[in-house]
Amino acid sequence: MVARVTTQAVRLASLAHQDRRLIRFAGADLRRFLQGLLSADIDALRPGHACPSAILTVKGKLVSEAIVLCAADGSIALAVPAAIAAAVVGLIDRHIIMDDVTITLDEGQRFALAWPEPVEAAGVTGYATRHPGPGLLLVGEEEALTAALAGVPVASEDEWNRQRVLAGVPAWGHEIVADTFPPEVGFVAAVSYDKGCYMGQEPLARIHARGQVNRVMVRVAAATLPGGPVALSTPERPVAGRWTTWASDPAGAIGLAVVHRSLAAAGTVLAGEGVGAVTVTSGPLGDDPGVGAKARAATVQLGKR
DSSP states (O other): OOOOOOOEEEEGGGSTTTOEEEEEEESTTHHHHHHHHBSSOGGGOOTTEEEEEEEEOTTSOEEEEEEEEEOTTSOEEEEEEGGGHHHHHHHHHHHOSSOOOEEEEETTEEEEEEESSOOOOTTEEEEEESSSSSEEEEEEEHHHHHHHTTTSOBOOHHHHHHHHHHHTOOOBTTTBOTTSOGGGGTOGGGOOSSSOOOTTHHHHHHHHHHTOOSEEEEEEEESSOOSSOEEEEOSSOSSOEEEEEEEEETTEEEEEEEEEGGGOSTTOEEEETTTEEEEEOSSOBSOOOOSGGGOOOOSSOTTOO
C-alpha cells in the first residue's frame, strides 16, 4: 500500500529572514537590463518557474539574494528579502540609466511555499521552484493567499528547515548573507558561468577558473538541537565555521553549516559551542565545480531548476 503524501505549506512571513516583497518591472529593455544585473541567466527562464539569483557588488560579493519569477505571460518580477527591499529597489534604480525600464515595489503581495503537491486558487500565482526550498512558490494578496491555503496543513519552521537540509538548499539570513561569495554559502545554483557579463561576474569567473573557495556549505548532525547559530571549531582550527540551519531528527538534530573546505568531508567531527560534537555528513553542497584540471564533481547541476 502506497502512503498518501500530504501537501503542506508555510507562509514565508512566519519564518526567520524569509518575508519577501515583490519588485515589478516593465519596459522594452527589461530582459537585457536584468541579464546584465543579475547572476542568473534571464534568457533561460521558463514561464511558470522561479529561479534563485544574486545581486552582487562589482567584487562578486552578495548584496541580496533574489528569486526571479517568470509568469505565464513571460513577465518578470523579483522576490527579495522584505527587510532590504527598499534598498534593493534603490540600488536597481541607480543602474537604470538610458534603459527603457521601470521598477515598482509592490507592498501588497505575500508569499507561501507548498510541497510536495501544488496548490491552486483564484488570485494566486504559483511558480515551480527549488529556492527558498523545493516546492511551489505562491504569490498573491493576503486574502487570496489565505483562501488558497485553507485546509492545507501548516508546516512548522522545523519542518521547513528539514526540507531544506535534505535538499541541500541554503537560505537568506542563514547560510546566504551579505558580503560573501555565492559559492562560499552553497548558492552556486544562482550563478550562471556562461551567459556573459553581469555585475560581479569577473571575480566569480576567476573563482570558477581556480576551482575553489575556502569555505563551503555542508550537512551536519549532532545529538543536541541548538537554539541558535553555533560556532564550530577544531583543535587545529579554532574558527572552523558556523552551523546555520538546524532541524530536529530522531537522533537529535540535522542541519546545514558553512565550514572551512579542509573540513568538508563526511565523518569530520567538529566541536559545537554549547552542543558538543557536530559531525559533518556530506561533502561540499552547492559548490563551484571549477574548470579544467582543477574541476571537481559538482554538487549542483548548473542551469537546472
